[in-house]
Amino acid sequence: MSNLEFTINGKRPLLLNSSIAKDNLLLAVDFTTPDLYNNDTVQVKMGTVHVFRSKILTEKICHEHFRIVNYGLSEVELTLGITFNADYYDIFEVRGTTRKRRGRLQAPTATGSAIRLGYRGLDEVNRATVIELSPPPNTIEQATAIYRFVLSVHEEKELFLTITCQYDDQPVPTLDYNQALDKNRRSALVLQEKTTEISTSHEQVNEWIFRSATDLRMLTTTTRFGRYPYAGVPWFSTPFGRDGIITALQCLWIDPRL
Known part of the structure; x- marks a missing residue:
């Protein structure tokens, strides 16, 4: 995933705060809206709508949760856009190296609730980034999911999405947000x-x-x-013999299973 952009009525929300949970299991971000205009008239004043966004990772799935709340004194009409892109750059390209040959990016495809960003590598293997959205958006244009709705005073709306990596058209695992968070917490507790x-x-x-x-x-x-x-996180994220041995020795008295 090289790009994930969230907009409200075509504008990026204003960041209020972001934090990582003490147990490292969840990223929580709070946003609010800037002044949202309809032609030259302010349709929604700055600070009227609050957006809570959280992100968690399970073994093979990235989960995101959006909660949008209207704290204004009247109803608001909103159009949310979530745009996705996957460039399939390898770790060396990300760091600035130019490859002589690359595979073929495939045009985004969409169903009622999913977007697929595909790539066929030089090894002739199909890889895909699959985004599942719940509830289904009103429309999907290219790789942008669009939600249109009206929020009454103090009304809230929740959106969920998952991002998974598909290899050679294998089935994509499924797990909803609450199940994933519960699984992570139970694993951490064990x-x-x-x-x-x-x-x-x-x-x-x-x-x-x-x-x-x-x-x-x-x-x-x-x-x-x-x-x-x-070690080498996030660039390589792979076993390094020396680093692993040193870490295991230092933690031997705390966790001999490491």
């Missing part, structure tokens, strides 16, 4: 219960220890040999 718990009389030291432990869990991948701390 790992936390298997590691040594450290507690001190100093609140900031406790926060530092908790943050260090959650960061390490985030970098750890389950392989057929067991849990391994990956």
Whole structure:
């Protein structure tokens, strides 16, 4: 996914705040609307509509949740646009290297609730970025999902989307947002219960220890040999022998399974 742009009545919302949950499982972002015009007249004043957006990752799926709330004194008419793009650049192209040959980008295709961004590589394998939207948008134009609706005073609307990577037309896994969040929290709790718990009389030291432990869990991948701390994140995200051994030795007394 090289581009994901969210607009309200053609305008980008204003950022209020963004944060990552203490357990590293969820990114939460708060937005509001700028002045939204209809010709030369302000149709929706700045700060009238609040947008909460969250993002979580499961094993093979990226989940996003949008909640739009009208805090104004009258109803508002909104048009939401979510535009997607996938350029299929490899990690070296992202860092500025020019490839002599590339595969073929395929034109976006859409159904009532999904957008598919395809690519056929030099190895003649089909790869695709598949976006599923719930509820289905009113229309899909190229790779832009468009929602049109009216919000009454204090009314809210929720939208969900998933992004998955499809390889050689294999079936795409399905899991809704709440199921994914619950699965991640249960998995994190299981790992936390298997590691040594450290507690001190100093609140900031406790926060530092908790943050260090959650960061390490985030970098750890389950392989057929067991849990391994990956390195080179995000550029490579792969096992590095020296880095993994050093990390495992330093954490031996805390988590000998690493």
